[in-house]
Amino acid sequence: MRRLILSDIHANWDALQAVLEDAAGQYDEIVCCGDLVGYNACPREVVAWAMEAVAHTVRGNHDRVCAFIDEPSDFNQYALEAARWTNGQLDARQLAWLRSLPAGPLVLDGFELFHGSPYDEDEYVVDRNEALALKEALHSSLCFFGHTHLQGGWVWAKEGLLDLRQPRFGETETLYRLEADAQWLVNPGSVGQPRDRDSRAAYALWDVERRVLALRRVKYRVEDAQKRILDAGLPEHLAIRLAFGR
Ligand code: ZN
DSSP states (O other): EEEEOOOOOOHHHHHHHHHHHHTSSSOOEEEESSSSSSSSSOOHHHHHHHHOOOOOOOOHHHHHTTTSSOOOOSOHHHHHHHHHHHHSOHHHHHHHHHHOOOOEEEEEESSSOSSOOOTTOOOOOOOOHHHHGGGGOOOSSSSOOOSSSEEEEEEEEEEEEEEEEOOOTTTEEEEOOTTTTOOOEEEEOOOOOOOOOSSSSEEEEEETTTTEEEEEEEOHHHHHHHHHHHHHTOOOHHHHOOOOOO
């Protein structure tokens, strides 16, 4: 079994297509850590695709707000405007599907998925101390999360807690060997709105039998995603930030 791990697609169809093309033939199943919609201009296309193609996904905070499950607590004006617009774009079946997504942690065969942290789907896990505070709540040796839009994470190895790093500019992947007695907390990064100062779409591949994890980046036509945002009448700020990866 080889898994394609996605998170924070955020209705960016152009970035998603680039990821699927880049990973083609290298996975058997797709899983997702939430935030399928919000910010970008293709929620209909992304949800229609996800309903068919994704084996397991948890919901993200934007999925909740866009589906009107609850009121946003910490959304800025741009995110809020995009969420209201997104709700109007989705049909009843798509909204019902979004509302049906589990909060997580979603514990699966040998791994688990959550959006923010296992304690709180809206919590941002950014640094080592925040990772350390979660250790007791991790029930699988391999845990995937999103929400921060920062690719990387940590591994509790024999040597202690080590940082995973995203590919540098000029690299397209970083590879990790999944040692049997280690605990992994991995953020595949954001497909549709990276915030780690690399505008390339981020994702991860996990080969279960070979015990290899790859954190990957792929270039996509950012200008196409930007044009869709502007054509939809969404805030210009949401288009500009894509080019800077922040
Ligand atoms: Zn997100």
